[in-house]
Amino acid sequence: MIRDYYNRNALDEKLRGTPQSPGANHLAIGHRQAVALVLAIAGEEDAVEKLLSSATEFAVRFSAPGEWLVVSENDTPEALQRRLDALCSGRAHIVDQSDARVLLRLSGPSVRRILAKGIGLDLHPAAFETGTSANALCGHIAVNLARTGQDAFELIAPRSYAESLFDDLMTMGREHDLTAAFAG
Structure with a gap:
């Protein structure tokens, strides 16, 4: 059985009945944010970092040398993956981490x-x-x-x-x- 955890947050039960204000x-x-891990191919770290830092439509978080977490509030996980694949154009591996x-x-x-x-x-x-x-x-x-x-x-x-x-x-x-x- 395949489960889609994207529609259910890990904290749904914890936040039931908590204050909203x-x-x-x-x-x-x-x-509902999309999160992706970007892993630069060896030798392409500087190019990928420059490409990611030029983008303004998502937030980029340094994770390790040649590795970043990208967070988007507007994209679905699939759309973020496509956008990052196009942006990095073969210089990095993109792994969806939304779930x-x-x-x-x-x-x-x-x-x-x-x-x-x-x-x-x-x-x-x-x-x-x-x-x-x-x-x-x-x-x-x-x-x-x-x-x-x-x-x-x-x-x-x-x-x-x-x-x-x-x-x-x-x-x-x-x-x-x-x-x-x-x-x-």
Whole structure:
């Protein structure tokens, strides 16, 4: 039996009955974004990086040398794959990760203090600027962390760890009245 997990978020059960209006510190769970992994072919890393950085219709997150996560709010997973295949024109392998990853957006005035409880990176704006991304551990869970604004971060995590990461973030944000809901 083939299952399509794209229509069901890993956190559907966790967010049932949670507040819909965001507080000052809020965890928004992405529900319909497409995520792809771009792996540059050996020797093509610089060319692929330049091509990806020139695109404005999706967000590019550095994952490792020659490897990026691409997030699109507007494309279906298939459309994002086609768009990236055309853009990279044989210089990279594109792997759809939409069903395998969960996107969480954490925002608010206390976001750095919340994340500092579980992430061992210097999140000061001078050290981790807007647009910067890195792989890190949030507690015991591997995430790709990206700073998307002054007080805003995105975490991309494996689907199988989504509930555990959600619980950890909510515990880390308890003293800061962290709220959570699906993104609108």
